[in-house]
Structures are given as C-alpha cells and as structure tokens.
Amino acid sequence: MRRGDLFLADEQHNYLGRTYPWKRCEPGVRIRCEAQHCGTRPFLYDDLHVIRLSKELIAQPPIELWPAVVSRVPLPADLEEIVIRPLNQDS
Numbered sequence: 001m002r003r004g005d006l007f008l009a010d011e012q013h014n015y016l017g018r019t020y021p022w023k024r025c026e027p028g029v030r031i032r033c034e035a036q037h038c039g040t041r042p043f044l045y046d047d048l049h050v051i052r053l054s055k056e057l058i059a060q061p062p063i064e065l066w067p068a069v070v071s072r073v074p075l076p077a078d079l080e081e082i083v084i085r086p087l088n089q090d091s
Helices: 055-059 077-090
Strands: 007-009 015-019
Touching: none
Parallel strands: none
Antiparallel strands: 007 015
C-alpha cells in the first residue's frame, strides 16, 4: 500500500490538518485517531497538537496541488505519473 500525507492550509498559511487516512470517519471508530474534533468535519484529521508546520513551509511547500499544481522539488516518477499528470490534465 502506498500512502502520502496531504497537509491542508488556509490562504493565511495556517495549518488546518491533514486528510483523514482511513476509509471510515466517524467518532469512536479508531482508538488511535488523534484528530481534535473527530468527525466534526468529515475526513479532516486536525492533529494540530501533534504536528507543527512552519509558516514558511506552508507558504512554499515542496508540492502544491491547489489552486494550481506547483512543484518546487524534483518528483519521483510514480508520483508524477499517478498524481501530478492527471491533475494537470484536469486543468
């Protein structure tokens, strides 16, 4: 299984959390869930007490997916093929 984390931020460069990594998202489903507001916003894993991202990293992330795809680092071929190319084709 391959998996990557998507870190979500607002326009003011505040970290909001990550996408929830499991298929079911509801309160009490996962004992290990560290989301602060489990189930309040479906599939938002707001683990702000666990992960801290600098404003600089949020403002200039290695890969940005929205509103446009921007890559600031060399990408592995599988990431380019499976994720980035389809996103670029949709634009």
